[in-house]
Amino acid sequence: MVKIFYISREHTNTAELLFKEALKTEHRINIDYSNILYLSPTPAKVKEASEIFHQLVDSRCYIPPEMATIVQYCKKLYSAYGNRRILNSSLIPIIISILCGRGIGFSSMIADFIRDIKCIYPDSSVDIIEQTFTDILHELNIPEAVTKTINEGIRSYRDYQLFITKNGLVDEIDIMNYVSNLQLSTKNSLLILDGFYEPSNIEKNVLKRLIQYSEKIFVGIPYSKQFGKLIDGYVGFLKDNFETEEIFYTDSPGSSSPNSLIYSAYQGMEDEVEEIARNIKSLYLSGKLRDLRKAIITFPVMSKYSSIIGRVFHRYGIPYDIYRGNILGRMRPFLDFLSLLVSVAEGYPRLKFSQFLSSIYFTRIPDNIRKWAATLSIESGIISGKEMWLNFVKDGSENFDISLVKEKDAIERDMMWIFEKLQPLEDSRKGVDINTYVHLIRNIIDDFGFLSSVLDSNVRDLRNLNIELLKQISFLSTLYPQPITLNEFIDIFSHLLNSIHIETEGTGVRIMDLSEIHGLSAEYIFLGGLTDKDMPLRMGPDYLLPDNVKRRLGFLHLDKYIEMQTFCFYNVIRSSKNLHLSYPLMEGEDMFLPSSFLYSGEEVKGKIPGIFSKEEYLIKQGYKSFSENISEIKTQSSAAIFKPSEFIKVTDIDSYRMCPRRFFIERVLKLKPMDVKEYELEANTIGTIIHRIMEKIIKEPFDSFDDFQKRAEAAIETSMRDMRIDAYWKTIINDTFMEILPEIYEKELEIREDGYVSTEVEKTIVGEPIKGMRLKGKIDRLDKIGDTVQIIDYKTGTLNLNCKQVLEGNENLQLFLYAAIAKNQGYRVSRVGIYSLKDISIKWCPSKRKARGSRLEIQSSGKKESELDDYIIAALRFLEEAVENMRKGNFEARPLNDYICWSCHEYAFCPYMQK
Ligand code: SF4
Missing domain, CATH: 3.40.50.300 (P-loop containing nucleotide triphosphate hydrolases)
Incomplete structure (x- = not known):
């Protein structure tokens, strides 16, 4: 009975x-x-x-x-x-992948398909199942392209069944049979x-x-x-x-109306979990919830919340157990381990390789390497390649002087040691059998001390799991002895890592996916994540079986899927009198509405009980508003670098005028946040090279374009010879420069047509245009016509010089201060200009026409001041003001214009921005 x-x-x-x-x-x-x-x-x-x-x-x-x-x-x-030997179900997709030659993703789908067939048709042979499918597909008039994939699935089923039978294996479903x-x-x-x-x-x-x-x-x-x-x-x-x-x-058989639905909305997932944590802590402290296991927290998509839960509950000191939440493949030690394997397989890409080098889970990675890995990665601009890594730690780059790193020799030696240890795996990446990979990986684990800390029991457990995993993979080798590539091995390894969960011994709040909660009871249930996107959850796309075929075959189909979720939802809300429903309004940039299951409910504002985490307590203790922590920079007026006896760089005057605060941080303190260097040439490296090339090709007169071209070819070669940049970039610069050479030639002819005959380049200039204000600088180019000169500054970017703005103090003073010093030294300066090597054009102050007039006037009368003098006088006025402020120690946040702030690293901490 x-x-x-x-x-x-x-x-x-x-x-x-x-x-x-x-x-x-x-x-x-x-x-x-x-x-x-x-x-x-x-x-x-x-x-x-x-x-x-x-x-x-x-x-x-x-x-x-x-x-x-x-x-x-x-x-x-x-x-x-x-x-027979029981086949671990996580190995099934791998076996199918090997048998049908498809990727792990497709094979996992086939594995699910086979599992469903075996569960629904346990007594049918493969032949009968094939016939059943054929009949149904025909009856439903399923297109041939779809039928083909389904037939491939059934073929894989047949191959798989033959394979496991031949090898004396059984899977879970066979066992049930x-x-x-x-x-x-x-x-x-x-x-x-x-x-x-x-x-x-x-x-x-x-x-x-x-x-x-x-x-x-x-x-x-x-x-x-x-x-x-x-x-x-x-x-x-x-x-x-x-x-x-x-x-x-049942209290009244047949009638069970759900509790009235009251739910809360939170700004984001973190806020939602935080509120749950506060509630639980409050319940515990008030004595209403003495046994934490009587509280269950559940979400429709647990994976979205597991890391937040870990973080928040740790903060509040609440013990918890996440069911099936601790997936090995998502744990940091194994992510680092995979980054090592991927590094070797893909030629040591920068990010993956530095993740391995800085990992704390490889205890035998030399300390110097671990300490410097992140900096080297950021500064290197490397994309990948063993040679690139070794060259970088040996020579540094144009922008990173590695000789300043005192551990340089040790880093170089240790890096060689690491590559030496990885060499056997690197040599095998094109294809060896699975067992050889396992053997090589075991050696690597020993060499680099992966999870070798014996003191921590959790680490010991993880290491044992890893050993067990490698045993399982070794077992595969007995079934499939053919060679595979390292990338294929990594697919197998990461699939297994992602199919293993670590269950913890229950001591705290139970946390699980909604699908796991069925039948459980708790005094308090917190059901979160109830967004319109996740509840009910849409069924993922099925690339094998259309929904009507599933329905006909008795597989889980769309309606059933929704019905089961609805059943699960109502079961949960009826299973506890103390129910807390919630959803986040946003996740990243996505905004949500409440789940359709909540439409009949009422939204109430979440109340946060007066429970705080230790972190919050400490923050509140030391709380000061952010702007209170920010102040203007004022220094002693005696700062040595700005004394009247010292020379100030002309470029520093401009930099100070752009923004005194930024100048102090970037130029005086030399503080700049680290940028991740890309594989590209730095703007200042390009600038240096172009300056050097221009210096060499325009210094002497030239006869023809051929002459000019030959000179350019030689100049390019010598300008980059001693630079530590890749041959690739040298070729790019050479080709680009030779392409624009005809335009440069035309521009030079134009300058010479104006009568300028000789040129000085990279001319160092010092002077005291105002008494007590000594300046120094370097003029890119000084062209002469008789005793009159023009001053040119090269720029690799686009042109930006507005003569009128000079008078108003809104332009760089550099060229006009050079002109002032040159005049003091007896030169007659007719004009100054910026030469854009990007556009191959020059912008003059005063304009070309006015300057010619000025030059003639200077030559004829010898006393008429040029229009340039107006600019020089204005520049000197602004110079005086700037230097006085510098000497007073005034480094206020005062940008010349707001555009400057857009590119400023100080943006978030600047009093000007906080106003
Ligand atoms: S944000 Fe603007 S005002 Fe502030 S330091 Fe930077 S440039 Fe100066």
């Missing part, structure tokens, strides 16, 4: 009720309950049931019932009666089936066999009239095969 207990969620916990019933009938003198078998669909429910049973028995010492999920129990029976036909030697005194509501066909077969081998059978079924259809199949199966008795445990 099978006793069916229909139990509504608001009535009681099914396990508790079933155990109470069991204890009424199963009086044990010797307190041995081992002849009771309790089966439930999820490990979380099994765990909860064992805790409930312990609370119900009145003895402290007893032999507990056997408690397991169906798969766990079948595995146990198979290990006692079966004779085996158990459903097993002749057992003993009977269970009581079989409890708790929490099943829609078992698959293979599960029904197992349950049928176990019921036949049990004297008494209690079946607990979650009951709800609203979702009655969901349990029809299960109840029908029991009634068709066994004599049954039905008992209803």
Whole structure:
């Protein structure tokens, strides 16, 4: 007789009720309950049931019932009666991938497909299944392209089944099939089936066999009239095969209205989790929640929340257990380990390789390397390549003088050692058998001390897991001895890492995915993440079976998927009187509405109880508004560099005038945030090279373009000869310069047409244009015509010189101060100009026409001042003002214009911006 207990969620916990019933009938003198078998669909429910049973028995010492999920129990029976090796289900996609030559992603999909077929058609051979599919696909008129992929899936199923049979293996579903036909030697005194509501066909077969081998059978079924259809199949199966008795445990059978839905919205996921943490802490402190395991936190998509939960709950000091949340492949040690393998496979790309070099989980990486890895990575501009790394640690680059790093020699030596240790794996990356990779990786683990800290038990556990994982991969080698590439090996390794969870021993709040919570009971349930996007969750795209085919074959289809989520949702909200529902309004840039399940509910503002984390407490203790921490920069007026006896660079005057604060930070303190160097030439390197080339080609007169060109070719070669830049960049510069050479030639002809005959380049100039203000600088180019000169400054960017703005103080003073010093030295300066090597054009002050007039006037009268003098006078006025302020120690945040602030690193800390 099978006793069916229909139990509504608001009535009681099914396990508790079933155990109470069991204890009424199963009086044990010797307190041995081992002849009771309790089966439930999820490990979380099994765990909860064992805790409930312990609370119900009145003895402290007893032999507990056997408690397991169906798969766990079948595995146990198979290990006692079966004779084949059990194939770990995480290896199935890998085997399929090897057999069908497709990637792990596609093979995982095929593995799920095979699993579904085996669960739904446990008694059918592959031939029968193939025929069934053919008939249905034909009947539904499925296009040939889709049919082709489905047939590929069935072919893979056949190959897979043949392969595991040939190799003496069985998978989990085969085991269940085996158990459903097993002749057992003993009977269970009581079989409890708790929490099943829609078992698959293979599960029904197992349950049928176990019921036949049990004297008494209690079946607990979650009951709800609203979702009655969901349990029809299960109840029908029991009634068709066994004599049954039905008992209803509902307050009013058939009617169970949900609690009224009250939910809260939070600004983001972090706020939402923080509120949950505060609530739990408040409940605990008030004494309402003494046992933290009586609180469950659940989300429709747990993976989105697991890292936030870890962070926030750690902050609040709340113990917790995340079910299936600790995936090995997402844990930092294994991410670092994968970065090592990917580095070797892909030629040491900068980011991946430096992740490995700076990892704390490789204890034998030399300290110097770990200390410098991030800086070297940021400063190198390397894309990838062993040679590039070695060259960089040996010679540095144009912008990073590695000789200043005092550990340079040790870094160079250690880097060689690291590459030496990785060489065997590098040599094998094109293809060796799986076992060779495992062997090489074991050597690497030893050489670099991966997870070798013996003191930390968690680290020890992870290391053992890694060893176990490598054993599993080794086992694959016995099935598939052919060579594979290192990239293929990495796919296998990361697939396995991502399929292993670490379960923690339960001591705190239970946290799990919504799909795991079914059948569990808690005093307090926090159901978060209820956005319109995630609840109900859309079914991911199925690239194998169209929805109508799934429906016809009895697979999980769209409607069923939604129905199950709805069932799950209402089950949860009915299972606890203390329910906290919530959703985040935003996630990154995405904005959300509440789930459609909440439409009938009422949104209330979340109340945050007066519970704070230690971190918050400390922050509040030392709280000062941000702007209070920012002040203007004032220094002693005696700052040595600005004394009248010292020379000030002309470019520093401009820099100060652009913004005194920025000047002080960047030029005086020489502070700049680190930029990640890209694989490109720095602007100042290009500038230096172009200056050098121009210097060499224009210094002497030239006869023709051919002459000019030959000179340019030689100049390019000598200008870059001693520079530490890649041959690639040298070629680019050479080609680019030669391409613009005809335009430069034309521009030079134009300058010479104006009568300028000789040129001085990179001319150092010093002077005291105003008494007590000594300046120094370097003029890029000084062209002469008789005793008159023009001053030119090269720029690699676009032109930007507005003569009128000079008078108003809104332009750089550099050229005009050079002109002032030159005049003091007896030169007649007719004009100054900026030569853009990007546009190959020159902007003059005064303009070309006015300057020619000025030059003639200077030459003819010898006394008429040129228009340039107006600019020089204005520049000197601004110079005087700037130097006086510098000497007073005034480095206020005062930009020449607001555009300057856009590119300023000080932006966030600047009083000017905070105003
Ligand atoms: S943000 Fe603007 S005002 Fe402030 S330091 Fe930078 S440039 Fe000067």
